[in-house]
Amino acid sequence: MKSVNLQACDGARLSALMQIADAAALIAAGAPLGIAGRAEALDQLPAGNWVGGTTPYFMTEAGGRIIGEDQVWVRDFSGLGAVRFAAYDVDHLEQITQEAPENGFSLTIIPFQSECHQRFAHDAATYPLAFLRPTVGWIAGFDLGQAGGKAYVYDGRTATRHADRAVVAHIELPADQMASVEIVNLFAPDGVDTIRFDTEGFAITHAIVNGARVPFADYVNARGMADGRLPLVGDYSGAYVNASIKRVDGETVHLYAPVFPGVDYAFAAPVADFAAAFRDRLDGVSQEGAAWSCNCILNFLYGDLEGKTIGGVAGPVTFGEIAYQLVNQTLVQVRVQ
Amino acid sequence: MSLPPRTATCWQRLATGGLKQLKTSNLGAQMLGQRLEMSKLSAAQKADEIYAFFVKWERGLTNEISQLAGL
Numbered sequence: 088m089k090s091v092n093l094q095a096c097d098g099a100r101l102s103a104l105m106q107i108a109d110a111a112a113l114i115a116a117g118a119p120l121g122i123a124g125r126a127e128a129l130d131q132l133p134a135g136n137w138v139g140g141t142t143p144y145f146m147t148e149a150g151g152r153i154i155g156e157d158q159v160w161v162r163d164f165s166g167l168g169a170v171r172f173a174a175y176d177v178d179h180l181e182q183i184t185q186e187a188p189e190n191g192f193s194l195t196i197i198p199f200q201s202e203c204h205q206r207f208a209h210d211a212a213t214y215p216l217a218f219l220r221p222t223v224g225w226i227a228g229f230d231l232g233q234a235g236g237k238a239y240v241y242d243g244r245t246a247t248r249h250a251d252r253a254v255v256a257h258i259e260l261p262a263d264q265m266a267s268v269e270i271v272n273l274f275a276p277d278g279v280d281t282i283r284f285d286t287e288g289f290a291i292t293h294a295i296v297n298g299a300r301v302p303f304a305d306y307v308n309a310r311g312m313a314d315g316r317l318p319l320v321g322d323y324s325g326a327y328v329n330a331s332i333k334r335v336d337g338e339t340v341h342l343y344a345p346v347f348p349g350v351d352y353a354f355a356a357p358v359a360d361f362a363a364a365f366r367d368r369l370d371g372v373s374q375e376g377a378a379w380s381c382n383c384i385l386n387f388l389y390g391d392l393e394g395k396t397i398g399g400v401a402g403p404v405t406f407g408e409i410a411y412q413l414v415n416q417t418l419v420q421v422r423v424q
Numbered sequence: 425m426s427l428p429p430r431t432a433t434c435w436q437r438l439a440t441g442g443l444k445q446l447k448t449s450n451l452g453a454q455m456l457g458q459r460l461e462m463s464k465l466s467a468a469q470k471a472d473e474i475y476a477f478f479v480k481w482e483r484g485l486t487n488e489i490s491q492l493a494g495l
Contacts, residue, residue, distance in 0.1 A: 213463075218456045218473075219480045265483060268451055324444050324461070326454035349462035411455050424484075 101163035102379075102401055104147060107131050110159050114243070119170035121194055121256055121379070122241070123403040124159035125230070126248065129241050132159070137243030138172055138254040140196035140227030144404030146382050151392035151404070153230075160403060162379055164194075164258055167423060171257040174242040177202040180253055181210065187220035188259035192266040192421055194379060195224035198238040199406040201251040208345050208413040209287065217411060221268045223421050224255075225381040226407030231388075238406065264423050266378070268410050271418040272327045273364045273386070276320050276353035279310075284346045289333075291340045303340045307332065310354060316389050317355040318416045319346065329355070331385055331415040343385075343407060344415045361390025362397055365418065369398030380420040381405045425490050427482050430475050434492040439470035442495045448488050452481065 101113075107128055113120060114135035122129065122139035129139050145152045145160050154160070164170050168191060175182055180203060187193040197203045204226060211217060229236030239248040260266060283295040294303040307313050318329035319342070330352070333341040346352060358364050365386075380402040386392060387404045400418065408419040428434050438446070443457040456477055460470045478485060 212455060212459045218452045218459075218477055221452065265481070267484060270451055324454040324457035325448070326451055326458075328455075347462065350458065410451060 104154060104158050104160050106157060107159060110161050119164045121162040122159050125156050126239050127156040128159050132246060134246040135243050136172060138196055138256050139241035139243060141239045142228045142403050142405055143230045144384055144387050146397060146404060147401050148399050150394045150396045151387055167258055168261055169259040172244055173255045175253045177206050180207050181214040183222055183255055184214045184216040184220045187257055190262060191259040192221045192223055194256040195222050195253055195409055196227055196240045197253045198227045198240050198250055203251050203253050211412040221266055221411060222409055223268055223419060224409040225403055225405035228384060228406035260423060267422045267424060269420045269422060270410050271368050272329060273358045273361060274318055274320050274329055274355035275327060277356040280353060282352040284348055287345055287347050289342050289345050291346060292338050302338060304335050304338050307335055307340050312354055319352045320355045321350040321352045329415040329417055344413045361386055362392055362395040365397035369400060374399060376422040376424045378421045378423045381408055382418045383408055383416045385416045427478055427489060428492060434495055435471040435475050436467060437495050438474045439467045443474060446488055446491055
């Protein structure tokens with residue numbers, strides 16, 4: 088893997104939407120970049136020190152945006168430390184943490200509904216060093232308004248797009264700095280029922296609700312949750328980790344993230360105003376050291392975030408978020424301190 | 425407060441349920457706690473993982489380290 092150290096690179100850290108030509112100029116200058124946009128835009132970028140993924144949805148400081156084919160969102164990691172780029176197929180995903188820097192984080196992008204997506208979601212928390220070398224990132228998506236949409240990730244070293252790879256920017260921080268992975272989850276358990284699962288997966292037929300095994304689709308329908316607006320909230324030792332409902336298909340409930348045996352779940356309590364709730368949560372939280380963030384497409388859609396600000400946190404809007412493992416309907420942020 | 429050595433009994437206590445009692449908002453500690461509760465590793469192996477986590481993130485776990493003696 089080629090290693091690039093641009094600590095001496097001119098300019099402040101950049102995180103912005105820009106024209107394709109401007110992004111190409113940054114690539115040509117050798118800047119280590121994370122890039123997001125539509126496939127038609129990312130296809131035009133030259134080879135260089137970057138990784139990318141598809142999504143047309145973004146949160147900007149001025150509010151939520153859906154961009155066209157003429158723009159991309161660029162995060163310039165210059166100045167953070169040494170950046171190495173890599174790509175992994177589905178059988179080598181656990182090498183992400185093995186090859187991650189001793190001190191830093193690994194920004195990882197995986198295409199929605201790929202084998203890599205499924206495998207990472209199942210296994211990420213059990214990878215060696217998973218909690219010592221943080222993996223953060225996002226699941227690439229597509230324009231939901233266009234039929235036949237497909238998600239891709241880009242290995243910028245060869246300007247190649249992949250439908251089933253994980254592309255990674257391993258970012259090594261100086262010894263006096265530390266990466267902190269944080270989430271903002273608007274959802275909390277509604278307190279109605281405790282739900283457990285005896286199988287792991289994205290497609291579930293049965294659940295144990297308050298101790299009784301029941302057909303999960305029946306339960307979801309009876310609770311009026313089949314529209315997917317409210318996720319399942321898993322209690323991970325006090326951290327709330329969501330798995331969102333994708334659809335109910337006959338006897339099977341399909342999820343955007345797997346559920347796991349041994350975790351207590353509940354449906355989330357409703358959130359009245361997503362944008363206001365984000366602003367409340369982010370108000371008074373310093374953005375000092377903020378190095379990267381993403382937010383979920385379901386928050387964007389159900390929270391009607393287009394044109395609305397959420398407290399200055401900007402980044403791609405994604406089809407799944409990675410904070411050590413896959414999470415849903417969550418804002419993920421990396422802070423370097 | 426300095427980190428207790430690996431031989432301290434607090435690591436075994438953390439590995440046998442204590443980690444879930446720790447008051448923490450550290451996402452990594454919370455997720456690790458859940459993962460270890462669900463795993464079939466031995467208590468000693470869990471204690472090794474917990475100790476390694478605290479060594480790695482010691483600078484950001486001041487509040488959690490202050491709780492170790494009371495577990």
